[in-house]
Amino acid sequence: MRTSALLVLLATFTLAACGGSGGGAPSIPGGGPGGSSSQTQSENAIETTNALGAPVKTISEFNDALGAAPQSAGTRTAQSYTLGTCDNGFEFFAPDKNGDPNSTETEYFYDSGCTQLARDIVRIYSISGSSETVNRTDNEYAINNDTPSAQRTTTVNIINGTYGQYGYPIAADGFDRSAASQLDLAGTKTLLDDSALVMEPASGGVNDFCSDGAGYNATGIARLNETFGWQGGIASGTRTVNNDGSVTWQATHAGSTYKGPIGSLSIVVGSANTACPITTPEYTLAGGTQGGSFSIPVTATFKLGLLIDLTVTNATLANSDMLNVTTNTNLQPMNENFITGIISKGGTQIATFTVDAFGDGMLTITSSGVQYVIDDWHVLK
Numbered sequence: 141m142r143t144s145a146l147l148v149l150l151a152t153f154t155l156a157a158c159g160g161s162g163g164g165a166p167s168i169p170g171g172g173p174g175g176s177s178s179q180t181q182s183e184n185a186i187e188t189t190n191a192l193g194a195p196v197k198t199i200s201e202f203n204d205a206l207g208a209a210p211q212s213a214g215t216r217t218a219q220s221y222t223l224g225t226c227d228n229g230f231e232f233f234a235p236d237k238n239g240d241p242n243s244t245e246t247e248y249f250y251d252s253g254c255t256q257l258a259r260d261i262v263r264i265y266s267i268s269g270s271s272e273t274v275n276r277t278d279n280e281y282a283i284n285n286d287t288p289s290a291q292r293t294t295t296v297n298i299i300n301g302t303y304g305q306y307g308y309p310i311a312a313d314g315f316d317r318s319a320a321s322q323l324d325l326a327g328t329k330t331l332l333d334d335s336a337l338v339m340e341p342a343s344g345g346v347n348d349f350c351s352d353g354a355g356y357n358a359t360g361i362a363r364l365n366e367t368f369g370w371q372g373g374i375a376s377g378t379r380t381v382n383n384d385g386s387v388t389w390q391a392t393h394a395g396s397t398y399k400g401p402i403g404s405l406s407i408v409v410g411s412a413n414t415a416c417p418i419t420t421p422e423y424t425l426a427g428g429t430q431g432g433s434f435s436i437p438v439t440a441t442f443k444l445g446l447l448i449d450l451t452v453t454n455a456t457l458a459n460s461d462m463l464n465v466t467t468n469t470n471l472q473p474m475n476e477n478f479i480t481g482i483i484s485k486g487g488t489q490i491a492t493f494t495v496d497a498f499g500d501g502m503l504t505i506t507s508s509g510v511q512y513v514i515d516d517w518h519v520l521k
Contacts, residue, residue, distance in 0.1 A: 178508040182364060183431070185491035186512065186519045187397035188457050188483050189503050190355075190370050191434040192465065193517030195393035196450065197499060198335040198353055200517075201319070203387060203442045204246075204261070205274075205296070206311050226254035229474075230444065234306045236262050244306050248446070248498075250283050250474045257281045258474060259498065260288075265307035272298040272307065280500070280515070290330075290515060294321040300414060311379065314341035316414045318422060323516060330359050331518055334407050336422040338415060339379070347379040349391075350416035354423040357520060360402030361512070368519065369398040369405045371425040372434070375417045386443035394435045397458060400428030432458020446473050447497040452481070461485050473497035 224233050229249040236245035243264045250256040260279040265272055274296040279288040301315030309315040316338050323331035333355025340348040356369030372395015380388045398405060404427040412422055436455040441448055452465035465481045472478070476496050483491045495501030499517030504510070513521045 178505060178510065179364065181490050181505050181507060182361075182510060182512070183366070183368075183399060184457075184459050184461055184485075185483050185493075185503055185505060186361065186364075186368050187370075187399070187431050188434070188461055188463055188491075189481070189493055189514065189519050190368055191372070191393075191395065191397055191457065192436055192438075192452065192455070192463060192481065193499060193514075193519075194333070194353055194355065194370050194372060194395070195351075195374065195391065195436065195438050196440060197333070197517040198337070198351060199389045199391075199438070199440050200442075200447060200499070201294075201321075201335070202317070202337050202339075202349075202351075203389065203440075204445065205317065206308055228252045228444070229254060230446075236264075238262075240264055242266060242307060246445075256283060257286070258283075263307070267303050267307060270300055270302065272296075272301060272303060272309065274298070274307070280498075290323060290325045292321060292323045292516065294319050297412075299412065309339075311339060311347055312342040314339050314347070316412060318412050320409075323520075325515075325520065328359060330520055331355065331357055331516070332407060333518070334409065334423040336413060336418075338413055338418065340416060342379075345381040348416065349377050349379055350374055350413075350418050351377070351391075352413070352418050352421035352423055354407050354421075354425040355518070356398070356405040356407070356425065356428075357518070358403075359520075361519070361521065363510075365402065366399050367402045367405055367428070369400075369425050369428060371395050371398070371421070371423065373418060373421055382441075384443070386441050386448065388439065388441045390439045392435060392437045394433070396433050397431040398425055398428040399431050404428050434458060436463065448473060450479050457483075459485070461490065476501050 229252045231247040233245040236243040246261040248259040250258050262277045263274050265274045276294040278292040280290040282289045296319045298309055298315050298317045301309040302313045304310050318336045320334045335353035337351045352373030354371035357367050360367035374391040374393050377391025406426050408424045408426050410422050434457045439451045449467045455463040462484050467479050474496050477494045478496050481493045489506050491505050493503040501514050503512040512519045
């Protein structure tokens, strides 16, 4: 099971608020391969992790946006799905437990008996013809803790869509989606990331899609006295419904990483796109210094609404770094070691990270042992 990384991060915020962080950012010991400093290794590792996190987080959200209802391929089946009933660590309510009109609530648990809550996702939606607005609130829970460790709020606008039961867009018909999202930790705006998706109508159980997005850490990494961001997109990807009911998203995410003084980054919003490939991104990043480009081939498979396999092979990154990601399918998706990433340079390991299916875990710099907390696929602290 996942350890309380979010609680560690929450405690860090609390100490900082109480003046417990001292007079300056702590130093990072150690050197590295080729004489590179641990500071540089940390910067490269954070940029790499965020570059991977951008497509995985947005693909996970895209997948979830297509529904937890029984008719949605890759989520639940009509045979096992009952409103408000525990189904192997999953519960779904429509309307939500608060009884709000035009709403749903999805809960994921650490255990199959639905006793230890991991995620609570509430959607309140409004449909007008082929358009829809969704206000989504995700509460995150550390294991064995009944108080949310973090909260993500997202405003979603969908156009050119058709909608099924509970207001989910129908993937087979295609749609265009824009989303602005904010992650708050201990009441502090911590992470901002916006994303756009153009889903083409399906043919033979396969959708072509494209996307763009940008994001950054608003609070920055105190020990490095820097903040980190990213922008990029998918020119052409596929969403495939498999014979076993799972869904596989496959694409190469290309873009750039950015860094700068804390508070120097912001997201610029342009016009929504309705066709692939995207020539003018809806979301770009302003401020900071470009750290380098990346190209990450991602294959992500979901079943019953949960990520069950993530694979990245020899991804090309800035500074000649390389990323490989594997999934330990012998572990449960909620295990903090479910997914492992290895960042290397010239055949030498620079850093590793382990996360659960929600993208929560730790990034560790190999030479120094310094660790950074990952939440929802991005490095926060």
